[in-house]
Amino acid sequence: MAELDVGRHCQLEQCRQRDFLPFVCDGCSGVFCLEHRSRESHSCPEVTVIERLKSDTHTSYPCSFKDCAERELVPVMCPYCEKNFCLRHRHQSDHECEELEIPKSRMAATQKLVKDIIDSKTGETASKRRKGAKNSETAAKVALMKLKMHANGDKSLPQKLRLCHSTSGEALPLDHILETWIAKEDCPLYNGGNIILEYLNDEEQFLKNVDSYLE
Structure with a gap:
């Protein structure tokens, strides 16, 4: 079978x-x-x-750098701090390695260079400020002198309120500028500091007792 x-x-x-x-x-x-x-x-x-x-x-290696969530398939170990990092943070300077040593001489030279640059900028700024203040002062004085030289009397003042010469007592016409009286040869007006302001009658052209105003 x-x-x-x-x-x-x-x-x-x-x-x-x-x-x-x-x-x-x-x-x-x-x-x-x-x-x-x-x-x-x-x-x-x-x-x-x-x-x-x-x-x-499941086999991956996380980066030890702060706030970094990267992972690598192979370990990337720093030989100095012996911590694992991703490829982007593998260098000492990239992960702020605690064992990183910066040459002191280079650091000192860098600090000195930065200090010199800051000092030079500060000196230039202070110099510009001093020059600017001096120029502004001079410009203000010149403007004041021009104003005094070309100042006209206010024609809205009453005619009885007159400006009088401090030496001669002569009433100054309101339509004359101070430059006219400064240029006057017989009795010049040197500045406006001693001009006398007084009420006079229409007939009076001179101020009496000028010395009493200067006491």
Whole structure:
């Protein structure tokens, strides 16, 4: 009687048992017996690949620099502070390494240069301010002199209120400017500091007792 071809042999080399109800692995598509039907029991290569992918997704190295959320797939260690950083902060100056040493001579030279620049700018500003103040003072004096030279009398004042010469007592006409009296040869007016303001009658052209006003 011919032997019927029923069932399949387990593909696991250590087993090779014939199973009449074999199991086909949905991972590697292999045929296995009841004992080796699970992926772990026959060391399914699909399980190894999945586990490796899972482990790789969780393996990353965070950056130690403040407020940086970057992560790297490989460790980037600073040899000085021995902390891990991302590629952007891998250098000492980039992550403000606590072990970073700046040459003192270079720092001193830089500080001196900055101080010299600040001092020179401060000196220039002070000099400009002094010159500006002096020029403004001179301009004010010149403007005052011009005003005094070309000052006209106020014609709205009553005619009896007259400006009188401090030396001669002569009443100054309101329509004359001070420059006219300063240029007068016989009795010049040197400045407006001693001009006398007094009420006079229409007939009076000179002020009496001039000396009494100057006492």
